[in-house]
Amino acid sequence: xxxxxxxxxxxxxxxxxxxxxxxxxxxxxxxxxxxxxxxxxxxxxxxxxxxxxxxxxxxxxxxxxxxxxxxxxxxxxxxxxxxxxxxxxxxxxxxxxxxxxxxxxxxxxxxxxxxxxxxxxxxxxxxxxxxxxxxxxxxxxxxxxxxxxxxxxxxxxxxxxxxxxxxxxxxxxxxxxxxxxxxxxxxxxxxxxxxxxxxxxxxxxxxxxxxxxxxxxxxxxxxxxxxxxxxxxxxxxxxxxxxxxxxxxxxxxxxxxxxxxxxxxxxxxxxxxxxxxxxxxxxxxxxxxxxxxxxxxxxxxxxxxxxxxxxxxxxxxxxxxxxxxxxxxxxxxxxxxxxxxxxxxxxxxxxxxxxxxxxxxxxxxxxxxxxxxxxxxxxxxxxxxxxxxxxxxxxxxxxxxxxxxxxxxxxxxxxxxxxxxxxxxxxxxxxxxxxxxxxxxxxxxxxxxxxxxxxxxxxxxxxxxxxxxxxxxxxxxxxxxxxxxxxxxxxxxxxxxxxxxxxxxxxxxxxxxxxxxxxxxxxxxxxxxxxxxxxxxxxxxxxxxxxxxxxxxxxxxxxxxxxxxxx
Amino acid sequence: xxxxxxxxxxxxxxxxxxxxxxxxxxxxxxxxxxxxxxxxxxxxxxxxxxxxxxxxxxxxxxxxxxxxxxxxxxxxxxxxxxxxxxxxxxxxxxxxxxxxxxxxxxxxxxxxxxxxxxxxxxxxxxxxxxxxxxxxxxxxxxxxxxxxxx
Numbered sequence: 256x257x258x259x260x261x262x263x264x265x266x267x268x269x270x271x272x273x274x275x276x277x278x279x280x281x282x283x284x285x286x287x288x289x290x291x292x293x294x295x296x297x298x299x300x301x302x303x304x305x306x307x308x309x310x311x312x313x314x315x316x317x318x319x320x321x322x323x324x325x326x327x328x329x330x331x332x333x334x335x336x337x338x339x340x341x342x343x344x345x346x347x348x349x350x351x352x353x354x355x356x357x358x359x360x361x362x363x364x365x366x367x368x369x370x371x372x373x374x375x376x377x378x379x380x381x382x383x384x385x386x387x388x389x390x391x392x393x394x395x396x397x398x399x400x401x402x403x404x405x406x407x408x409x410x411x412x413x414x415x416x417x418x419x420x421x422x423x424x425x426x427x428x429x430x431x432x433x434x435x436x437x438x439x440x441x442x443x444x445x446x447x448x449x450x451x452x453x454x455x456x457x458x459x460x461x462x463x464x465x466x467x468x469x470x471x472x473x474x475x476x477x478x479x480x481x482x483x484x485x486x487x488x489x490x491x492x493x494x495x496x497x498x499x500x501x502x503x504x505x506x507x508x509x510x511x512x513x514x515x516x517x518x519x520x521x522x523x524x525x526x527x528x529x530x531x532x533x534x535x536x537x538x539x540x541x542x543x544x545x546x547x548x549x550x551x552x553x554x555x556x557x558x559x560x561x562x563x564x565x566x567x568x569x570x571x572x573x574x575x576x577x578x579x580x581x582x583x584x585x586x587x588x589x590x591x592x593x594x595x596x597x598x599x600x601x602x603x604x605x606x607x608x609x610x611x612x613x614x615x616x617x618x619x620x621x622x623x624x625x626x627x628x629x630x631x632x633x634x635x636x637x638x639x640x641x642x643x644x645x646x647x648x649x650x651x652x653x654x655x656x657x658x659x660x661x662x663x664x665x666x667x668x669x670x671x672x673x674x675x676x677x678x679x680x681x682x683x684x685x686x687x688x689x690x691x692x693x694x695x696x697x698x699x700x701x702x703x704x705x706x707x708x709x710x711x712x713x714x715x716x717x718x719x720x721x722x723x724x725x726x727x728x729x730x731x732x733x734x735x736x737x738x739x740x741x742x743x744x745x746x747x748x749x750x751x752x753x754x755x756x757x758x759x760x761x762x763x764x765x766x767x768x769x770x771x772x773x774x775x776x777x778x779x780x781x782x783x784x785x786x787x788x789x790x791x792x793x794x795x796x797x798x799x800x801x802x803x804x805x806x807x808x809x810x811x812x813x814x815x816x817x818x819x820x821x822x
Numbered sequence: 823x824x825x826x827x828x829x830x831x832x833x834x835x836x837x838x839x840x841x842x843x844x845x846x847x848x849x850x851x852x853x854x855x856x857x858x859x860x861x862x863x864x865x866x867x868x869x870x871x872x873x874x875x876x877x878x879x880x881x882x883x884x885x886x887x888x889x890x891x892x893x894x895x896x897x898x899x900x901x902x903x904x905x906x907x908x909x910x911x912x913x914x915x916x917x918x919x920x921x922x923x924x925x926x927x928x929x930x931x932x933x934x935x936x937x938x939x940x941x942x943x944x945x946x947x948x949x950x951x952x953x954x955x956x957x958x959x960x961x962x963x964x965x966x967x968x969x970x971x972x
Contacts, residue, residue, distance in 0.1 A: 271940045271953035299942030433898030433937040471845070471882055472938065474951070508841055508880035511936070525840035525866075527879040543838070584941060586900040592942035625899060656941075658899045672902050676936065682879070787915045805911055807959060 258288050258333065262306040264358060265292040266443045267475055268436075274303035276322030281305065284327050294444020296358035299593040301339055305330055306358075316341065342591065344609040350572065350580050350598045353556045357444035357594075362479045365486040368447040374492060376559030380455045381495075388459035389415055392558070394566030396578030401427055401514070401551030402624060402653045403729070404577075404642040413538040414460040414548040423547040424462035426453055426555055427519060428469035428476070431511040432625030433676065435656030437582040438552035440594050442469070442476035445556075446483040450502070452555030454487075455562055458495050460548060464503075468519055471506040480504055511626075511680035515728040516549045518682065529682045530728035551654065553582055573599035577641035581655060587622075588661030589613035597640070604636035606657065613659050620660045620744070624653025626673040626680075627733035629740025630660065649740045651733065665762035666745040667752055671699035673737035681730065688731030691722040695738060705765040705822075707753040716742060761819040764804040768822055769797050771808075775816035782808035782817060827861035840866050840876060844883060853884040881936070889924045889931035891969045896946045898937030904944035910934070912962050929970060 263269070263278040282290045296304050301318035307330060308314050318339035320326050329336045360367040368374070380388045393408030414422060426449065430438040442449055453465055469477055484502050487493050493500045505523055512518045513528040520542050522528035541547020557579060561569045570578045577599040583606065586592045590612035597606060607613045607621055620630040629650035631638065638644050642652045660669060678692035695718050698711050719735030726732050742749060751757045758766040771782070776795055783791045786808055790801035797808075797817075809817045823830075829850060833839050843866060847858045854862075854877055863870040877883045893913065897906045913919060917930050924931035940946045943955025947962075954965055 267953065268940050268942060271943055271946070271955045302943075430939070431936070433902075434900050434941050435937075436939040436941055439939045472935070505842070506845060507882075508845065509882035509936070510880050522841065523838065525836075525838040525842075525876070527876055529879075586941035586944065587903055592900075622899065656899070658903065660903065664903060669903075672899070803911065805908060810959075 256309050256311065256333070258307045258331070259310050260289040260291060260308050261285060261330070262291050262293045262296075262308065262358070264294070264296040264302060264304045266295040266440060267473075268295065268299045269302050269304070270475075272302035273322060277303045277305065277320050277327070280322045280324075280327050281330070284324075284331060288331075291361050293359060294357050294362050295354075295440040295594055297354065297594045298339075298341070298591070300591045304339070307333060309333075342610075342612070344612075345591075345595070348601060348605050348610050349596055351596050352560050352572075352580050353441070353448075353553065353582060354444075354594070354596045356448065357440065360445065362444055362446055363482050365447070365483075365490070368445070372563065373447055374451055374559075376562035377451050377454050377458075377492065380458055380562050385415060385459045385461065388455065388562070391561060391566040392459070395561045395569040396566075396573070397554065397557055397561060397569070398577060398642060399551060400553035400557070400581070400654065402627070402651060404652060407550065407554055410538070410548060410550070411456060411460050413536075414462065414546055417538065417546040419546050421464060421545045422460065422462045423542045423545050424453060424457050424460065424465045425519065425523070425542070425547060425549040426465075426467040426552060427514065427516070427549050428467050428473070428552045429507045429513050429519065430470060430473075430552070430654065431514045432627070432654055432656045434584065434586055434622075434625055434658045435654050436584045437594060437655045439473050439476050440584075441552055441556050441582070442473070443479055446476070446479040447486075448559055449552055449555045450480070450483055450487060452558030453502070454492060454495065454500075455558050456548075456550065456555065457500055462500075462548070463498065464501055464545075466523060466542070467502070467504045468507055468513070468523060469504060471508060477504060477506065510682070511676070512682045512728065512730050515730060518728065519549065520547060527682070529684045530730075532727060553655070574639060574641045576643050581640065581652070583655045583657045585611050585657050585659070587657075587659035588617065588664070589659045599641045600639040602637050602639050603631060606640065607636065607659055611659060617661050618659060619662045619664060620666070622650075622658040622660060622669070622737070623656070624651035624733075624736070625656045625658075626676045627651060627729065627736060628653045629736045630666065630669070630744065631740075632744045649736070649743055651736070663760050663762065665703070665758050665760040666741040666748050667699065667758075668703050668760075668762050670738045670741045671696070671703055674699055674734070677730065677734040681734070685726045685728075685731055687722045687725030688734065691718050691725070692731070692734050694718055695722070695735065699738070702749065702752050703758075703763045703765065705752070705756050705763070707749075709753050711753060712742070712746070712749050757821050761821070766822055767804060767819045768799045769802055769804060769806075769809065769817055770820045771795055771797055772816045772818070775814045777814055777816075779813060781811045781813065785811045823864045824857055824861045827858065827865070830861065830865045835865055835867070837866050837868060840868065840873070841880070844873070844877060848883060853887050855885075855887075886922075886924065888933075889928050891930050891949050891972075893919075893930060893932045894935045894938065894948045895921070895932065896936075896938045896940075896944070896948075897934050898941060898944075900941035900944040901937075901946055906945045909945050909947060909957055909962065912959050913966070916963060916966050930966075
């Protein structure tokens, strides 16, 4: 059996692990065997990944490949070293529709996309009337994947019903949730799929101008989209109803609030990205006053799938209120972080334990929806993942970031972290959000520093409710969620910090000291050598006043004689 | 207009191109100086205060000249959980830099960013756009040393 061609995952995660070096060396040594750089293969924990596709169509995957001769020669000889089987649980639980071509096609190669069914969805859409396309979308039951969950078909029908000279279509690619990378991966890996979704939407709604508002932090996504747009122009796929549509990429400038649609529009207009009161809704008056519709990257990514197979077929997947599949960026305290795609209704336990390989004994909770969402404790992991079930638990679906929180993490500190983010990202327009989130953050800082007062807990709850009620946009309305959710499920941790000055998880430095167990110590002096602040004496006693709790000594101790203990 | 900023003419002078214009200034100069603000105000026919307002709103824009090697430490959720605050401590110990500062010799500058999108490699930082993942103290020290010697 010989190798037909080789694929190397060279999306951002792959490159950060050194995949570009692997690809260069592979090209050098592979002779006539083609080496193709593809997007995200989804198994980030195993990067850099090489897939050798054999003559019979089967594949061998190699993980953690280094750009050294030995590793490359091993692959070219189909050797046994570094081989990697896609975990059984993951193959069974996943349903790959939106990501079907991610990691399979060269993102910069137009023919590759076409050869794999690309633009079939657009072709079918153009054979229908625009009304029929909107109907297909309604039939599919697709809801906005940016987190809001608004029915996509209905949104499209609003714009389609508008009579106007100029109608604007925007793709929200300002993936701002820390911990989320679904949209980046999709744009880097199959940019044409997102653009095909936009072109179908343009046909269905009669939009005349298309914008992609993408984070400037995603240079590879922007590069691949630009190449794809050129290819669309060359092949005249942007000519719809005899009119050549313009597709523009606008780079965001780093403001979380711009994920909110009215802020995003203000930013596109070159202004400060503050939200405004609705109505008028963007479909009535948006970008420069034109009727405007905004969908998220993943939402557009679903559209070609729906059009290819029909809305009714799509609606067979998922739950009653949430149809189709959802991408999740799985990260945090687990064995197999990565990008996954599961049918709506898959339980958290299946995602975190079976697909993610997290150890049930080590997991405390999972955070969905990033700084706008909430945590769900491990006891509730039999919850199916859909818009309504997550909301009922005080969390949200969000855009798809899923962070696994281990038992050794403090929930008060986790909440403090999210409020640190939101209070800085608050645009400042609404008083409750601007001042309220800052007060919440300061209160949480006080608690983790061991200076909290019992009344701080009620203060947090009160502020949380008022901020939610008194804010204009999604940022403020959801900013208190991480605090309210941790208070709901982990109130005892807050109380322990405030009343007993104890951080159960031993994470909050102010409530913890490092202790050296003399009976285990072999006096190797590694700790003394590695302490950056000379806090350890020659007779191996740690000076708590000098110690910064950086754990350097703990990490180097060969006997594990040093541990964190409560003050 | 200050001829130093003549490259602004590459893009249209409609006010909705303002952010694009400021991004162009920053990618050329490394930051947006007072002169840059004056040039943009003139080119887009907007008051200087409005330019300053847009600049201060978006985290991407810098008003201070960055170092030759610009370090961005990711403090996204995954990195935070995996110890990005330690990364800051280490950098401070190695280089004496706090976020937002540039070293006196202009070799390094440091910034905290929300998310570099490589969460599965946490903790992560980037130097001049190149991403380094799964950082520990030793790895970090070596990377910084390599850049200092470049």
